[in-house]
Amino acid sequence: MAMNKQLNPASFMELLLDAVCAVDSDGRFVFVSAAGEQIFGYTPEEMVGHSMLAFIHPADRERTLAAAGKIMAGQPNPHFENRYIRKDGKVVHIMWSARWSESNQMRIAVARDVTERKRAESMQAALFAISEAAHAAENLPALYQQIHQIIGELLPAQNFAVALYDAASQQLSVPYQVDTRPADAPLTPPDLCALGNQVITSGQPLLWQRQLNQPECAAELDDPLLQSWLGVPLCASMGVTGVLILKSYHASMSYTLQHQELLQYVSTQIATAIERKQLHSRLQHLAQHDALTGLPNRALLNDKLQNALTKAIRHNSRVALLYLDLDNFKHINDSLGHTTGDLLLQAVASRLSQCVRGSDSVARIGGDEFIVLIENHLRPEHASLVAEKIQQAFATPIDVNACALQVHVSVGVAHFPEHGSNGQQLLSHADDMMYQMKKQRRGQHAR
Ligand SMILES: Nc1nc2c(ncn2[C@@H]2O[C@H](COP(=O)(O)OP(=O)(O)OP(=O)(O)O)[C@@H](O)[C@H]2O)c(=O)[nH]1
Numbered sequence: 001m002a003m004n005k006q007l008n009p010a011s012f013m014e015l016l017l018d019a020v021c022a023v024d025s026d027g028r029f030v031f032v033s034a035a036g037e038q039i040f041g042y043t044p045e046e047m048v049g050h051s052m053l054a055f056i057h058p059a060d061r062e063r064t065l066a067a068a069g070k071i072m073a074g075q076p077n078p079h080f081e082n083r084y085i086r087k088d089g090k091v092v093h094i095m096w097s098a099r100w101s102e103s104n105q106m107r108i109a110v111a112r113d114v115t116e117r118k119r120a121e122s123m124q125a126a127l128f129a130i131s132e133a134a135h136a137a138e139n140l141p142a143l144y145q146q147i148h149q150i151i152g153e154l155l156p157a158q159n160f161a162v163a164l165y166d167a168a169s170q171q172l173s174v175p176y177q178v179d180t181r182p183a184d185a186p187l188t189p190p191d192l193c194a195l196g197n198q199v200i201t202s203g204q205p206l207l208w209q210r211q212l213n214q215p216e217c218a219a220e221l222d223d224p225l226l227q228s229w230l231g232v233p234l235c236a237s238m239g240v241t242g243v244l245i246l247k248s249y250h251a252s253m254s255y256t257l258q259h260q261e262l263l264q265y266v267s268t269q270i271a272t273a274i275e276r277k278q279l280h281s282r283l284q285h286l287a288q289h290d291a292l293t294g295l296p297n298r299a300l301l302n303d304k305l306q307n308a309l310t311k312a313i314r315h316n317s318r319v320a321l322l323y324l325d326l327d328n329f330k331h332i333n334d335s336l337g338h339t340t341g342d343l344l345l346q347a348v349a350s351r352l353s354q355c356v357r358g359s360d361s362v363a364r365i366g367g368d369e370f371i372v373l374i375e376n377h378l379r380p381e382h383a384s385l386v387a388e389k390i391q392q393a394f395a396t397p398i399d400v401n402a403c404a405l406q407v408h409v410s411v412g413v414a415h416f417p418e419h420g421s422n423g424q425q426l427l428s429h430a431d432d433m434m435y436q437m438k439k440q441r442r443g444q445h446a447r
Pocket residue numbers: 292325326327328329330331333337338339340341342345366367368438
C-alpha cells in the first residue's frame with residue numbers, strides 16, 4: 001500500500017539553503033526563513049521587526065532603497081546584488097530575487113549567499129587590473145599607486161607600502177608608502193625594514209596580530225598604535241624581489257590568514273608587473289641617456305627643448321641654450337689615452353651639472369659637445385651669467401689619473417624667441433656662436 005504522505009510546504013521552507021524573506025512597505029523584516037541565520041549570522045527572531053537598512057552595508061543602502069522602490073512599483077527584480085554586514089562583522093554578498101505582493105503589501109524575496117563567487121570574481125578582476133596597469137601605467141610610481149588601488153578593492157589597505165630588495169647592495173628600499181599613522185609620530189622607512197627583511201630572507205609571508213600576543217620580533221612592533229602587520233614576498237623570475245606590506249592601526253581591524261592568502265594570490269602578478277615596468281624604465285633610461293656620463297642624450301634633450309619651448313610660448317617666457325665644446329679634446333685622447341679621455345668627459349659632465357639650477361638641464365649630444373638648457377629666467381643676461389660661471393668653473397684644472405688637466409670650453413648662446421622659433425634653429429644658432437668663439441680662440445693662440 002502506498003504511503004499517503006501529507007505535503008507540508010512550510011517544512012520545505014526550513015530546508016531551503018536560500019533564505020526566504022518578507023519585508024513590509026516600511027522596509028522592516030516581517031519574515032525570515034531558517035536559512036537566514038546561516039547567511040546573515042542573525043536568527044530570524046533577531047531580524048524580524050527590524051529595518052532591513054540596519055543590516056545592509058552602508059555603501060549599498062542608497063542603491064538598495066532605489067531598487068526596493070522599483071520593486072514596490074511593480075517591477076520584479078530577479079538579480080539584485082548587495083552586501084550585508086553579518087552579526088560577526090563580516091561582509092556577505094547577497095543575490096536577491098524579489099517581487100512585490102500587492103495583496104500582502106510586502107516584498108517577497110529569496111536571498112542567496114554569493115560571497116564566494118564574488119570573491120573569485122574580484123580576485124580575477126584584480127589579476128586582470130594588475131596586468132592592465134603593467135601596460136598602462138606611465139611609470140613605476142604610477143604603477144605602485146594603481147597596485148595600491150587594486151589591493152584596496154580586495155582587502156583593507158589604508159596603510160600600504162612596496163619595499164624592493166636590491167640584491168647588489170643587499171638593501172631594502174621603500175619606493176611607495178602610504179601611512180595614515182598620526183603625524184606626531186612620523187614613520188621613517190628604516191622602521192619597515194626589520195620585518196621586511198625577514199620576509200625577504202625567508203621568502204615567506206609574515207603576519208603579526210597584537211591581539212594574539214605574538215612576540216614582538218622586530219623594533220617596529222614596539223609601536224603601540226600598530227595592531228597588525230602583514231608582509232607578503234614579491235616573487236618574480238629573479239627570485240624574491242621585494243615585499244608588499246599592509247598595516248592596521250585600528251583595534252577593530254586585524255589582518256588574518258584570509259587576508260594573507262588574498263595578498264599572496266595577487267603578489268606574483270604584482271611582482272611580474274613591477275619587474276616588467278622596471279625593465280621598461282631601464283630601457284627607456286638607456287635610450288634617453290648617455291652611457292658614459294649619465295647625462296640626457298640628444299633625443300631627451302630634443303624632448304626637453306620642445307617642452308620648454310611649448311611652455312615658453314604659453315607663458316610668454318624665455319628659453320636659452322648654451323652650446324659647449326671642449327677645445328683640443330682630441331689631444332687628450334691622443335696623448336693620455338681614451339680611458340683618460342673618458343674620465344675627463346665624466347668630470348666635465350659633473351662640473352657642468354654643478355653650474356646649473358635644478359630646473360635647468362645639461363645634456364651630452366656628441367663626443368665632447370654638451371648643451372645647457374636654461375628655463376625660467378627673465379632676462380638674456382641670465383644665460384650669459386651661467387656661461388661665465390661655467391668658464392670660471394673650468395678655470396681650475398681637473399684631476400684625472402693623477403694629472404691636472406686644464407680644460408678650455410668654447411660656448412655659444414642662443415635665446416628664444418630672438419634666435420629662432422624652434423629647437424633646430426636655436427641649436428644651429430648656438431652652434432654657430434660656439435664655432436665663432438672657437439675660431440677666435442684659435443686666432444688668438446696662432447698670434
Ligand atoms: N675618450 C673619448 N673620446 C671621445 C668620445 N667621443 C668622442 N671622442 C673623441 O673626441 C674627439 C673630438 O674631436 P674634435 O671634434 O676634433 O674636437 P677637439 O679635438 O676638441 O677639437 P676642437 O673642437 O676643434 O677644439 C675625437 O678625438 C673623438 O674620438 C668618448 O666617448 N670618449
